[in-house]
Amino acid sequence: MARPATAAVRLLTGEREPVRLATTVSILLHGLQIIDGVPCEVGDRVLVKDQADQRQNGIYTASEGEWFRAADARTARAMQKGTTVHTQVGSANAGRVFEFMADEPAVGSDAITIVPFVPPDVAEVVDEVEALRDETQVLKDATGASAGQAAASA
Missing domain, CATH: 1.20.5 (Single alpha-helices involved in coiled-coils or other helix-helix interfaces)
Incomplete structure (x- = not known):
C-alpha cells in the first residue's frame, strides 16, 4: 500500500502522521525513556498502545516532563476505527502499521484499542x-x- 504524500491526504484516508516509536508495554506518560529498545527524544511522536488503563492509549509527543496527546490525535474522529499509523523505528515495531479499533471514542474517557493493521x-x-x-x-x-x-x- 503506497503512503499518501501529504498531511491533507493522510487526514482524508484515515491515516495519521507516522510515529517514531510504538510502545510494547505500559509506560509512564512522563519523561524521556526507552521505548521498544530505542531512547526517545524530546518531540518524538510515540504510539502508546499498551497501557493498563486503555483510556490513556493514543499518540503522544514525548517530553522531559509530562507527555501530551499529539495535536492530530486529540479528538474522537482522529482516533476512530480504521484510522492507521505507521511506526518508523524500534526493535519490535519498526515498519509496522497499527489501527485504532474504537468507534468515535471520547478521548480520555473511553478505552482506545490499537491493534496491528492487517x-x-x-x-x-x-x-x-x-x-x-x-x-x-x-x-x-x-x-x-x-x-x-x-x-x-x-
Whole structure:
C-alpha cells in the first residue's frame, strides 16, 4: 500500500502522521525513556498502545516532563476505527502499521484499542486459510473416527 504524500491526504484516508516509536508495554506518560529498545527524544511522536488503563492509549509527543496527546490525535474522529499509523523505528515495531479499533471514542474517557493493521486482501487470505484448516480438521476427525470404529469391530 503506497503512503499518501501529504498531511491533507493522510487526514482524508484515515491515516495519521507516522510515529517514531510504538510502545510494547505500559509506560509512564512522563519523561524521556526507552521505548521498544530505542531512547526517545524530546518531540518524538510515540504510539502508546499498551497501557493498563486503555483510556490513556493514543499518540503522544514525548517530553522531559509530562507527555501530551499529539495535536492530530486529540479528538474522537482522529482516533476512530480504521484510522492507521505507521511506526518508523524500534526493535519490535519498526515498519509496522497499527489501527485504532474504537468507534468515535471520547478521548480520555473511553478505552482506545490499537491493534496491528492487517490489509483487507491479507485478511481475506487468512480467513480462507482458517476455513481450510477447519475443513481439514473435520475430515481428519471423521477419518479417525471411521478408522477407530473399524479397528474396534475387528
